[in-house]
Amino acid sequence: MKFRGKIVDIGCLNHFTRVITTISKLTKTCILRLTPDNLFFVMCSKVANGGVSMWCELSQANFFDEYQMEGVNPENNEICLEVTVENLARSLKTIQAAKSVKVKLTKKHCPCLTIAAELPTMSSSSRVVTHDVPVDVIPCRLWHEFKEPVMPDFDVSIYLPPLKTMKNIIDRMKNLSNFLVMEANQNGEMNLKIETDLVSVTTHFKELGNPPWGEGASQNTGPSQGGRDLEGMAQARVDIRKLQQFLIGQQVNPTKAMCNIVQDSVIHLILLDQDMSLQYFIPAVA
Structure with a gap:
C-alpha cells in the first residue's frame, strides 16, 4: 500500500x-x-x-x-x-x-x-x-x-442564488428561529422561510433557473413527476445551523451551485467546479 x-x-x-x-x-x-x-x-x-x-x-x-x-x-x-x-x-x-x-x-x-x-x-x-x-x-x-451516496428521486432541482447572498440572509434568519423551510419549484423560484409564533419571514428568489435532469449528480435520476406542475413547490424544513455551516465553509467559488429537494425528506446541495464536485445532504426535521 x-x-x-x-x-x-x-x-x-x-x-x-x-x-x-x-x-x-x-x-x-x-x-x-x-x-x-x-x-x-x-x-x-x-x-x-x-x-x-x-x-x-x-x-x-x-x-x-x-x-x-x-x-x-x-x-x-x-x-x-x-x-x-x-x-x-x-x-x-x-x-x-x-x-x-x-x-x-x-x-x-x-x-x-x-x-x-x-x-x-x-x-x-x-x-x-x-x-x-x-x-x-x-x-x-x-x-x-x-461509497458514493445514492440519492432518491428529487421533486425539484434548482440553481442556487449567489452563495454570499444566501449566507447573509441565513445569518439574519438564525436569530429568529432554529429551523428554516426551503422550498422551490421547476419554474426557477425559491423561498427561504422562517415561521414562529411571533414572526413569519420569507425571502423570495425568482428566475434562478432549473438544471437539466440529473445534472450535478452521478445518478441518472431526475425530478419525480408525481403530477407536480412547474409552479408547485417542494419543501423541506431543516436545522438552520447546518445550512449556515455549509455556507460559512464554502471557499471554492464553484461555477455552479444547485439544490435538489426531496419533499419533507432531505435537501441535497451540490457545488460544481471544472475539477471538483461537492455534495452535501441535510435531512429534514419534523
Missing part, C-alpha cells in the same frame, strides 16, 4: 487548499479515499439519525503534477484513510508560497500523511518544511460504508 503525490503549480496548490479548508468547516474528521484517478472526501453520518452527509470528488490530474498509488491489492486498488481535516488544512495553509509540495503516505509512530514543502530562499540552498498528519487506515471490510 503506497501513495505519493507532488504539486508544483501554485494555482493548483491554492485551489487544493481552499477545497480542504471548505471540508474542514463541514466536519472534523472524514474518510479520504485514494484511487488511481480520484481523491474522495467522505462524511457518512446517518441521515436517519439527523446527521448530515458529504461527498467531495477531486480529479487528481487537475491538482497533482505527479501521482502514484498502489492499493491494498490489485482487486482493491484504492486506499481508505480516516483523517482529521483541520490538521490537513492547517498544514497546507502554512506552505502557500512553496515551490513544490510532496504528499506521501508514511509509517512513523503511526500511519501519517507526510507533507513536505520546498520553500523559496534567498540563497541557493533549499528549505524544506515537513508536516506529519496522523491517519487511521480503514480495513477493506468497512469500505462499503464509504
Whole structure:
C-alpha cells in the first residue's frame, strides 16, 4: 500500500487548499479515499439519525503534477484513510508560497500523511518544511460504508442564488428561529422561510433557473413527476445551523451551485467546479 503525490503549480496548490479548508468547516474528521484517478472526501453520518452527509470528488490530474498509488491489492486498488481535516488544512495553509509540495503516505509512530514543502530562499540552498498528519487506515471490510451516496428521486432541482447572498440572509434568519423551510419549484423560484409564533419571514428568489435532469449528480435520476406542475413547490424544513455551516465553509467559488429537494425528506446541495464536485445532504426535521 503506497501513495505519493507532488504539486508544483501554485494555482493548483491554492485551489487544493481552499477545497480542504471548505471540508474542514463541514466536519472534523472524514474518510479520504485514494484511487488511481480520484481523491474522495467522505462524511457518512446517518441521515436517519439527523446527521448530515458529504461527498467531495477531486480529479487528481487537475491538482497533482505527479501521482502514484498502489492499493491494498490489485482487486482493491484504492486506499481508505480516516483523517482529521483541520490538521490537513492547517498544514497546507502554512506552505502557500512553496515551490513544490510532496504528499506521501508514511509509517512513523503511526500511519501519517507526510507533507513536505520546498520553500523559496534567498540563497541557493533549499528549505524544506515537513508536516506529519496522523491517519487511521480503514480495513477493506468497512469500505462499503464509504461509497458514493445514492440519492432518491428529487421533486425539484434548482440553481442556487449567489452563495454570499444566501449566507447573509441565513445569518439574519438564525436569530429568529432554529429551523428554516426551503422550498422551490421547476419554474426557477425559491423561498427561504422562517415561521414562529411571533414572526413569519420569507425571502423570495425568482428566475434562478432549473438544471437539466440529473445534472450535478452521478445518478441518472431526475425530478419525480408525481403530477407536480412547474409552479408547485417542494419543501423541506431543516436545522438552520447546518445550512449556515455549509455556507460559512464554502471557499471554492464553484461555477455552479444547485439544490435538489426531496419533499419533507432531505435537501441535497451540490457545488460544481471544472475539477471538483461537492455534495452535501441535510435531512429534514419534523
